Amino acid sequence: MRELLEAVAAGECSPAEAEAKLNGYVTEEAGRFDAARDTRRGIPEAILAEGKTPEQVASLATTALETTGRALVTRLEDTHFAALEERLEETVPDAAVDRRGATLLATAADHDRPALEATVAIVTAGTVDGPVADEAALICVDAGLAVDRIDDVGVAALTRLIDQVERLRAADVAIVAAGREGALPTVVAGLIDTPVIGVPVSSGYGHGGDGEAALAGMLQSCTVLSVVNVDAGFVAGAQATLIARAIDGARTSGS
Amino acid sequence: MRELLEAVAAGECSPAEAEAKLNGYVTEEAGRFDAARDTRRGIPEAILAEGKTPEQVASLATTALETTGRALVTRLEDTHFAALEERLEETVPDAAVDRRGATLLATAADHDRPALEATVAIVTAGTVDGPVADEAALICVDAGLAVDRIDDVGVAALTRLIDQVERLRAADVAIVAAGREGALPTVVAGLIDTPVIGVPVSSGYGHGGDGEAALAGMLQSCTVLSVVNVDAGFVAGAQATLIARAIDGARTSGS
């Protein structure tokens, strides 16, 4: 610990980094960022932008970048993005930023992303499922997985889906996002023998709208699925990462 | 009317038949049977056995037979069946009885069933959907439609379903019964261009059980479906009958 404090004194290590190393988390006005989650759980803490001010998001993301080498922000709007972009330019100008829909992954130039031997298929039924799939995808990208994205294969036109069976079978784990009646994960899981994680999407109006029909349908599925909450792309991506990483671990340590 | 009353006096017409002809309904201790519904709506009134005593069911069914030539009983249990059988033996011994699951269709020997040029496909996802499909089927049979029953083609094993596409396409209208996630009507409606009526079935436990997930899913379907209530085989069958009869009418009156 002495060493660390000396590094802080010498300006080689920011106080936030030091706090993260000592405590496992960093406290700021904007809240507390759990830098140790990555070590503890294998998944970095995501920063949920929804309900936070642009400044809070910018501040937490910068802390994340400084202490863990990357920052994952979900459910962000343009105002969050603007504030974050500006802050990064000031503090971590060489960070790489990958924004997809409402999700953003910023990576420090010197961050050493692992390269895993494992693939996640991320499948959507229609256009409206895209942002949820994006959220899932960036978590997997950050973890070093290969992501194979298969879009617009909803069950109303089965042939589109059947055309993709080989790609689906080639993946180690599949995330399937679908709204409205949410039948796609069931149909996919009937075609392949890898684990499938269903993500209900909050599309649809009227009875069973907001993803409730899709969630209930996935929980009732007559095939084998596990499920995450409505729109919970992050959780699906993180769970797929844990599975794929275990497979990668087995692959690379096998003999 | 004079004629009718003379027929009653002469014993050629039972008082119940006469009441039905005059009033359109017959009042008994067991309730009131709406004999005119057939004329008004093209669909005979069904007798819902659930919540009635065996004697009430037997009595209402006998009245139906005497006044309309047939009796359709739904949701009946063995005790209802026994009472009904016994009563029929006494009063209408030559009636033909067709019981499927919890549904029963009794037809008087001299009843002149129409023969329509129209076919209804009745499709089930699994064994548990059988009784609901039976309820739908007997209404169609009574109306003189051809019924093509296609069972056990749930979406977890798509190839079974795809094998039956030709039969599905050959029908004029399709009833598709499915429980749990209720995805089958959506998938069927994506494959054919005839009207599809979805019937949610009250299978499944946990969240979305009792047919609620299936109902919500069918209402949210990304294809074109109309839907009836959970387990409402009678309504599905009757709606299919109205559609098929209109097609038959057009066929036979076309030039």
Add this chain to the structure above:
Amino acid sequence: MRELLEAVAAGECSPAEAEAKLNGYVTEEAGRFDAARDTRRGIPEAILAEGKTPEQVASLATTALETTGRALVTRLEDTHFAALEERLEETVPDAAVDRRGATLLATAADHDRPALEATVAIVTAGTVDGPVADEAALICVDAGLAVDRIDDVGVAALTRLIDQVERLRAADVAIVAAGREGALPTVVAGLIDTPVIGVPVSSGYGHGGDGEAALAGMLQSCTVLSVVNVDAGFVAGAQATLIARAIDGARTSGS
């Protein structure tokens, strides 16, 4: 296929049209338009404006017009309409535009609309049900059906409804839209012997508001109805079209 590609090369066929003919769908930045749905299902794919940007809607509608001869847009707002109008002026200036409430049907000048021998009655309980009925009506119009619109015949004033029984009976199929307690489809279905499709409308506040009471009431109806989801005018219109087209087919092919 050679022929097609030569037509593209010659500028006689847009790449989108060619993609639609070859693949059955067209991929654009704004999403994928399913041009083959019309062939597969007899119902063109509708473009749901809700949740899309004005540019996405304009782009998808233009593609639809170019590949299928017409474009059906539902749940559009004025900003969508403005963008679409402007785009059409640039690209398909001779398209005819029929906007009713939040629904729009654009038809290319050279589109050959079929003329079917079949009528759909579209019935509303009150003013608030109008936009849902409009959505249903335009689908039927596009399909070439005759539409008989009967408005403001809610059950609180029965005589208004009873005055219209003859028109109701003259139609081949009826769509009945009603909010609040949603009793109108039940009462209509008790008066006629053609198929009735109930559409719950999201009017009403308090318990059972947002169309939930109307939906539950239609599912519980003591007559014969099939039902679509709350505000799902498109689905009701499309289902009515499938039924009416089958009747027309029988009529014109009968002998």
Add this chain to the structure above:
Amino acid sequence: MRELLEAVAAGECSPAEAEAKLNGYVTEEAGRFDAARDTRRGIPEAILAEGKTPEQVASLATTALETTGRALVTRLEDTHFAALEERLEETVPDAAVDRRGATLLATAADHDRPALEATVAIVTAGTVDGPVADEAALICVDAGLAVDRIDDVGVAALTRLIDQVERLRAADVAIVAAGREGALPTVVAGLIDTPVIGVPVSSGYGHGGDGEAALAGMLQSCTVLSVVNVDAGFVAGAQATLIARAIDGARTSGS
């Protein structure tokens, strides 16, 4: 009070009667009977048999008879009835017993029932609504109102209802019981200008079953209705009694 206690001492007044007069309620092992409710509210307390043992019901009913001259028991089963009958034979053998369905009204021979100049119409949609209407009717009978019962006039066959409009208009207040979609009170209230109280009935299965669709529909009614809970015949009858009694009071005190 001295007088009362002397009457007890002399055996002219039972201790229960005395307690009722002094306290307004009587405490027994089976619970506490609120004899003063009649005075306070104009409606005697009903004894809900459901969830009580036959002995408790018999005991409470006997107390009610002794202290208020009558006993109203709701939701009773045959075992309750048997115990009550036996107890009455022992203790109040000359009581008159009027049992309708699951409701029972016992009246002491010397009870002086009022005769009010007011009529309540009690209307049902179908057979299944009978017991709830019975519960409402007996409260009104006990209060001395004229009850006009109009049965089996559900909205699926409007002409039956329209035949009864004159009787409906002749009543001072109407109770309308209906299950499933519960549309009858709305249609009745559209035809008359007396107050209508809707009672949803717990019939129907599937979505909106157990009276929930009927309740929501009555609350959403586009006419003027007030509503009581599902199957709450007692409350409807008691509310109608309060209204009719006020009308009677005005009638008899008018000048």
Add this chain to the structure above:
Amino acid sequence: MRELLEAVAAGECSPAEAEAKLNGYVTEEAGRFDAARDTRRGIPEAILAEGKTPEQVASLATTALETTGRALVTRLEDTHFAALEERLEETVPDAAVDRRGATLLATAADHDRPALEATVAIVTAGTVDGPVADEAALICVDAGLAVDRIDDVGVAALTRLIDQVERLRAADVAIVAAGREGALPTVVAGLIDTPVIGVPVSSGYGHGGDGEAALAGMLQSCTVLSVVNVDAGFVAGAQATLIARAIDGARTSGS
């Protein structure tokens, strides 16, 4: 009828008035106003401003004024009010306007309001219940009833309520509006023997908020209440009017 048309020709009667007298309703672009409802039901049709444009509301209200002598508008916002005020100034400048919260009653100068011998107590638990009570009050005022408004007597401070028992007992019927737990109608109904109509109010947040706890509590009340939907002040006022008018009728016709 001749007479009427001559009056129109002579400009003594507007075409709208004539249509109202002949048809019972008036059709305008803004919808159809049911002028005959007053005759049929004893309650004029209210114009629900919510979901209508200011112009539609102004137009329907003017029609109502011209054909029935008054206009009742509910759930109006300031923009509706402004448009309505302006229109009235142009067309019916001598109309009297009584606006309370979101409800407005306009009365033509020559409208002959009845004066009934009957009083309605309108009771609120707290400030938030005021607008719903206002809605109920104006219907009663329009009908010619005396309204006794008793505010801020919620159950958290029982003594305030108990102080008002005499006023409550003096009324012919009571409307009690309460949000959150909605206990006030139950407590009031335990204190008086006149009919009580409970109106749940959409206050409260969290579980049971939006008036759902209040509605459920009133339906479960252990006293005698009838209930209208959440915030349905109009329905409560109209039902109270029907009751009070019947009492008035009995009073004035008694002998």
Add this chain to the structure above:
Amino acid sequence: MRELLEAVAAGECSPAEAEAKLNGYVTEEAGRFDAARDTRRGIPEAILAEGKTPEQVASLATTALETTGRALVTRLEDTHFAALEERLEETVPDAAVDRRGATLLATAADHDRPALEATVAIVTAGTVDGPVADEAALICVDAGLAVDRIDDVGVAALTRLIDQVERLRAADVAIVAAGREGALPTVVAGLIDTPVIGVPVSSGYGHGGDGEAALAGMLQSCTVLSVVNVDAGFVAGAQATLIARAIDGARTSGS
């Protein structure tokens, strides 16, 4: 530990008691009894009989008695009671048994119950709330609190409640159990300044039945209440015990 094991060897301590002292819990075929909960939390673990066989209940209760000096069993039926009684006779014949409704407290003869200087008022609205109040009461009795039970003071008859205000004010904490609309805790909390814990009771039928209206109403209360789940008498009693014990601790340690 040596000492303990020698006591076991000497037969002075049962193996179960020794396991409880060492591990804090005792494992049996019937499950694991958490003997240390008492120490950890100040509240002994209750044995929920529902869903267990009579033998399991008897076995767990005997273990509880042997290791903690008493056994608290909730939601037991007569078969559980019979098995328990028989087992106790064999193994702990001198235990004192206090059964109230579905709750039972058995106490070993040598158990040293504390005597606390604190009183809990336990209040019910009606007879049906009794068993839930019993469950709460026995926990308090076991903890050595004085229990003041105030029954049948529901809000439909306020004077009964107002008569008891002095007793309510004298208690240190109040538990108020009420079903149906659940208004009693709100009214009680408006009258006193000690903490009130509301317990919804699963009485009532129709909408809001099974205690849901009461729960929602208590959560929405316009006074200050905390709440436990429907029928959770044990939790209410335990929470009251924790509060009362803290007050007793302050009292006896004050200076």
Add this chain to the structure above:
Amino acid sequence: MRELLEAVAAGECSPAEAEAKLNGYVTEEAGRFDAARDTRRGIPEAILAEGKTPEQVASLATTALETTGRALVTRLEDTHFAALEERLEETVPDAAVDRRGATLLATAADHDRPALEATVAIVTAGTVDGPVADEAALICVDAGLAVDRIDDVGVAALTRLIDQVERLRAADVAIVAAGREGALPTVVAGLIDTPVIGVPVSSGYGHGGDGEAALAGMLQSCTVLSVVNVDAGFVAGAQATLIARAIDGARTSGS
């Protein structure tokens, strides 16, 4: 009373203060402020800003300050705050203002806050729970309790929580606020033997969002908890105050 009126006449006492002393409440255009609640219940009435105009809030808060020496405003927004600040500057310029999130406590300079010997621990799972905890905290502060705030100890990182067990044990009562799955109060209550009050927080999206999962989970807790409604920080703080004050009372009056 004479004395009071003379004080008013002399300008020593504002009319509002006098009204509060005489009636227990003060009536203003903005509503009625219940100044006597403090005396009656030991908890001052809070002013719920939500749904009120800035002027109404400013007016009610000033009245509260003048009559009870402090004003507690909950759920206020910046516009409310601005109006209140301005008004206070004019009327009570020396009031101390403590704003935390959406809650504000203003205290008159001469207000004599009690100093109680009792501590409340207020615990949050994460940043999003802060405002609800703030609401609870200010009530306790106002009552003179010591508040120990323990933040960001959610169950996903147990060690953070376990580090705080000593502080938790030192408090007399604990309020635990948590959203999403709401597990924190259960885990806290398993670690300490003081009363725990759970406050569900309306965070989380998808199924069980808006605090519903947290509420249900706390009600189902396998430890001993009492619960308040979602986001009801005020109620939790007030209940904790009642408990802590009773403990303080026992402490200071013990001997």
Add this chain to the structure above:
Amino acid sequence: MRELLEAVAAGECSPAEAEAKLNGYVTEEAGRFDAARDTRRGIPEAILAEGKTPEQVASLATTALETTGRALVTRLEDTHFAALEERLEETVPDAAVDRRGATLLATAADHDRPALEATVAIVTAGTVDGPVADEAALICVDAGLAVDRIDDVGVAALTRLIDQVERLRAADVAIVAAGREGALPTVVAGLIDTPVIGVPVSSGYGHGGDGEAALAGMLQSCTVLSVVNVDAGFVAGAQATLIARAIDGARTSGS
């Protein structure tokens, strides 16, 4: 195919086995058994006993044994078990039967169970979660996985759980079953970095009972979890099997 038919002719292969090999499924009166599911999906089809007669279960299980070498029956009762036992004795007397709670795994003597290098931890919060965990465990056993069962580590006593962290970390995947508030999977997932599958259990009464609180809580979890439906032990076990098998595959094929 010729070969197969000759084997049938020679009696070396039962017709059922032959049908299974040719069609992938076997049709019997009791329903259709999907023998090919194992090949297609890597998970054998389970036979859900609930809702089937003992004879149907016995028949389907025998077919499963004959065609796939084992039979997995879920949700069976004693009557199912008796019928099955008897049938097996007659037809497959050397089958090994492993019954745990309501789940049964029968294995033919010559069945070659795989031995995978992968471990599943199956964790329960309390006794009541046992049967659901049993259902999950037998699927894993059948698949050849090592199962490490960790029972009774609910969150009310954290130390029990913390004692087991090493075992939890040693597994490749964890299934965590919990009822009531369902917090255990969240706490477990916060402690380890392997994938966790949460299974809500239908324990608990009152609001959120029947597993609904547990399900909602797991979906809202602030850690990374995927979830299956309430009581869906089979699905959890099957999903864990797919994950563990992929890890095993990677292990054994790695180099």
